[in-house]
Amino acid sequence: MNLAVDIGGTWIRACMFDDFGVQKTFKTSSQEVGLAKFIENILEKEDDIKTIGISYAGQVQNGMIIDSPNIKVDIANIKEYFQTKFDVKLFIENDLTCAALAEAKHLKKDYICVLHVGTGLGLGVVDNGRVLKGYSNLSAEIGHIPYKKTTLTCGCGRKNCIELFASGSGIKKWIKHLKLTCKPTLEALKLEKDGIKIANEFEAALSSAIGTIITLYNPQILVLGGGIIDANPSLLDIIKSKIKIYTLKPTLGNTEIITSSLKDAPLIGAKLLKDES
Ligand SMILES: [Zn+2]
Structure with missing residues (x-):
């Protein structure tokens, strides 16, 4: 199972998907909960997620969030954080990419x-x-x-x-x-x-x-x-x-x-x- 996440200044939206399509969707305010906390909450309930892809409305570099004018950052070094703590591979890119x-x-x-x-x-x-x-x-x-x-x-x-x-x-x-x-x-x-x-x-x-x-x-x-x-x-x-x-x-x-x-x-x-x- 895979997780895709899109975070902007207003919403975090996510979906869990596999080869058969989208299995579950999630949505919350990005002003209320940080990106890392949001993903962690999902991983704690869904233990079969193996990859995470994040579309981020800000600048990212080598798995790190380096600038985000409209989003509060809870964990900047997000790739290392999740790949160390969970058995997952994490990919993060700018939302327009x-x-x-x-x-x-x-x-x-x-x-x-x-x-x-x-x-x-x-x-x-x-x-x-x-x-x-x-x-x-x-x-x-x-x-x-x-x-x-x-x-x-x-x-x-x-x-x-x-x-x-x-x-x-x-x-x-x-x-x-x-x-x-x-x-x-x-x-x-x-x-x-x-x-x-x-x-x-x-x-x-x-x-x-x-x-x-x-x-x-x-x-x-x-x-x-x-x-x-x-x-x-x-x-x-x-x-x-x-x-x-x-x-x-x-x-x-x-x-x-x-x-x-x-x-x-x-x-x-x-x-x-x-x-x-
Ligand atoms: Zn400017």
Whole structure:
């Protein structure tokens, strides 16, 4: 039996699965219980789990959690902790790396970029069938490329990241800064005079991020996902009409842009981690 876990700023979700499919599911608030405690509780009841795959909304390296702006860490050296204490093998990767693995398998493509627009702006890249990792497993941090100087501060501590414009947390920060009272949705923002500026800045920044991704990685398919994309289906056409000015022409012509058809790509990717290593 295997365990797959997906942890973000709000929820920890997990499923137990074997060759016959998913046998059990688990869900709890990631604000109330730490990741290690959550897994330990499951292992104490289910003694036939042999592998654990974790999709983590933060930076991880060699089985260790090294940074997580939205999640409290109870055990950072998580791979060693569980492999020493229990008879299991543990694999942990960034959530967008997991999502990219899941989308590449689902779409049967070897050159794919997956961009999630939710609380943050996260990217996973599969190139020639392999996940792009970088020297320290920290590649493709698109949310933190310099974009425009602001008075707001990003989760990483800087004041010029593109995530401050093209993410759910960015939208919330602008609403607070401009003292608006509307809901943090693009639809609601477009009904307010100052809100329109936030919505326009969001669309321009997201188009710029997507243009940059296509120019840098030359994917066959770029898959968009995450809460903001799910809640705004019209964004796909808006982006397609805007990205020309941000993208190197020959690369743009070769790239198809779609929205994800997977319900939970990071968790699906966590299930694949045991076969990747
Ligand atoms: Zn940043």
